[in-house]
Amino acid sequence: MFRKKWLMAILFIATLVISLIVGNLKTEYVTAQDNADKKLVMVTSADYPPYQFRQTDSGNSEIVGFDIDIAKYITKKLGYKLEIRDTDFSGIIPALQSGRADFAMSGMTPTAERKKNVAFSDLYYEAKNTIVSQKTSNLKNTADLAGKKVGVELGTTQEKTAKSLKDVQVVALNRPGSIIQELKSKRLDAAILEDTVAKGYVANNPELTYEPIPTTSEEVGSAIAFPKNSPLVNSFNQVLQEMKQNGELQKLITKWFGSDGAKVSSYQANNNAANAATPSNTPIAQNTQNTGRKLIMVTSADYPPYEFRKTGSGNDIIGFDVDIAKYITRELGYELEIKDTDFSGIIPALQSGRANFAMAGMTPTPERLKNVDFSDIYYEAKNTIVSKKGSNLTTIASLAGKKVGVQLGSTQEKFAKEKIKGAKIVALNKTGDLIQEIKSNRISAAIIEDAIAKGFIANNPDLEFTTIPNSSEEAGSAIAFPKGSPLVQPFNKVLQQMKQNGEMDALVKKWFENQGGNQAAEEQKKPSSFETAWGSIPFIAQGIIVTLQFTLISSFFGFLWGIVLALFKISTIKPLNIFAKVYTSVFRGTPLLLQIALVYYATPQLTGYDIPALLAGVITFTLNSGAYISETIRGGILAVDKGQREAALSLGVPYQPMMKDIILPQAVKNILPSLVNESIALLKDSSLVSTIGVVDVLRRAQIVGAEKYIYFEPLLVAGLIYYVLVMLLTWGGSKLERRLQRSA
């Protein structure tokens, strides 16, 4: 009886988890309309850079992009607060129709069908479609696509365009990223993507190229969508008009589309010409004079919000410093190339002349000044003391005798060591670690730069920060140049100009003040971190499919491979014997993590086959678990009474059927508990695939942690999910065992 109740409980939990996955999108919207005093809810599909996309890996998972900037501008002008909701592209129109959102911006083209269901603003951007393909494939125009496999994003105007072409096999995928991947692995011959999107990908995938498709008479451009008869349409159009006139729109176009990557082809000139109707700033005109002149900047792209990589799409380096660098180089008429290196490699890069300048949130210290030149300070960071609320650690003096955390190698470390008397300094690798240590009382306070501290405080209501008044010493960021570089003066001039025309303030605001929405008023409404973690269950639970996929496929093949190896081991054929023994010792003797990395990274280099992460994971787990299972099976075979073998032999039964029908069934029955053990271990080990970029349960928990500034709560959720999965596996295993036991 008890056992039955237990079973029901597990089934209940499983059902709950599944229904949460299914209900994911719906639950996100529920409250949207309710608290909309002066708030507008916008839906978008944040997977379409540069229109809208997420920056995830930096402890900052905001949706950013061209559309987002426009939406922010308009709502601010109209006096609304903006709330952005992410959904699948196909869920946008339903969200508008059901009133769960006030408007939608998602690079949407106002097609006739869509106009039946929603209202559209004027066009804010006209995009062109392009054919993206491998450089070698020579696909130039739509006629070339006859008989080819062509990828498009599901539900887009490109899908429609592709379907209208003759003899083209259209493959609709969910994400542009997967289309590019399919192109690279030659599963697709070409793809039709919007030019701006294509440009970003091509810049980052040198083997690809794109060709614009001449515009048809039909409207292709992006407009804002509203529910039918929305009163917002007119006011939005007014602001759009205003943006076109005051140059704001052009600025954003340049920001998001203008200097993306390094490829600037004649096509971009067309693009600019198309937009010439709108008043334009001078930079582009200047730019053309200097085509071909290029400045190389080095940075260490691991320091958000100064510079960091956005994952998920083009893997571009973005950030405050990058924006400044782009602005300055554009003003001066240079192309910009950004190189990533370790922080410690920056000064050597400048000294060796491999880079023209460096921006990495660098403070011009006397030591550094010996080796490189610096521009004026472009941003002064302030240090803050972060501590638990009520701890009263607000001055440097109060830190005496306390444990104080800093980030390893930062100016804060130096600052703390020099200025805080009598404190014990603890240097950790990541700011997130510092926060967690404060929360768990292992350190009393941490010295963190204000911009970064702000984001964390906003999301951890139990903490507070106090800004440390600046000392006389220079503590701010400047641009570094090789000694005697002629660029220092022009750069300083542009920096001056940026400070005067408000551009710098805009960037400071963009990168430092919008982190995590830290307005005091909003802070009040913040859910507790557990509620946040609870809300993230559906997101984390989506990793179950990946995790189970790995476990089941790898267990199955690992088992088969284990049998083969076990037979090799008990075989009398020497080479097989030796092979199996060496194999096992290698795979048991090296870390699984290393094996995954090797399979994933070495395969393309050695064989030219770009192995997908999922396949690499499955292969590694199969190979590894085969080694372990083979020992278990060998033990199981040896444990089968030798009389069984003799009986079979005396009946004249040959080796193969004897093994298959007599020995292995008995061996497997005996080792079943060990096999269940092995697959449980595999299920948990599958979390290692997150290291090669597979988004499984653990990886998702980490993403949530980074995005929501919470540390262990999502891990608890992931732990719970793993535990439930293991329970299910255990239950299945013991059921199987009982069933086999019946026949003996």
Add this chain to the structure above:
Amino acid sequence: MNDDYNGVLKKDAAALNGKTDIAIQVEDLYKSFGSLNVLQGISTEIDRGQVVALIGPSGSGKSTFLRCMNLLETPTSGKVFIDGKEITSPKTDIMKVRQNVGMVFQHFNLFPHMTVIKNIMYAPLKVKNISEEEARRVGMDLLKKVGLEAKANAYPSQLSGGQKQRVAIARSLAMKPDIMLFDEPTSALDPEMVKEVLDVMKDLAKSGMTMAVVTHEMGFAKEVADRILFLDQGKLAEDSPPEQFFSNPKCDRAKQFLDNIL
């Protein structure tokens, strides 16, 4: 019952054609396990239809000798012929020979994960490629002969020791062998179950099966065997008809042995 076995196991004349009168011939057989010399030069032959009991003190090499006859043990030197064919030659397909030489073990060695009838049907199906119905028919007939047709669908774990051994005999017979080797078939049985197994063996002997039986059942040896082979320290110490062996053994070692057990 005598005729019944003939009915089940009957071979057509062609199959027996050309076979010699000597079923098993052993020439100067040696077998060592490391430094332990278990068999030290045994030569003998067993005629077709003969029942031979192998008797001797423990460690004398009886079981090893028996197991050399179907190469479950590989002799260190010497030759073994079955039906005139040298099975110790590497050219011989030993699997083929074993199909014709059944063996019954002390510990039955039934396949625990198969039902009784599946145990019996398995080898004929796998090795002889006969049809499922044919295998089942032969299997059920044999079960009837050993008095266990009611247990056809039971698993070995549900049987008593005597029943298991009778099933094991039926399993060997299902391959229709010419020769049957018995390796202490009743040693692992409770005393009250010994008889049911010996009865089956007696019937089999009467049907004309060539049998070599390692046994401690002197009554059975006296009543059923045509010859007694007495082994001592890896050597064939005496080879006599049972009447003579039990009443007046030739060698002293045999005398001593009989004194100890009788």
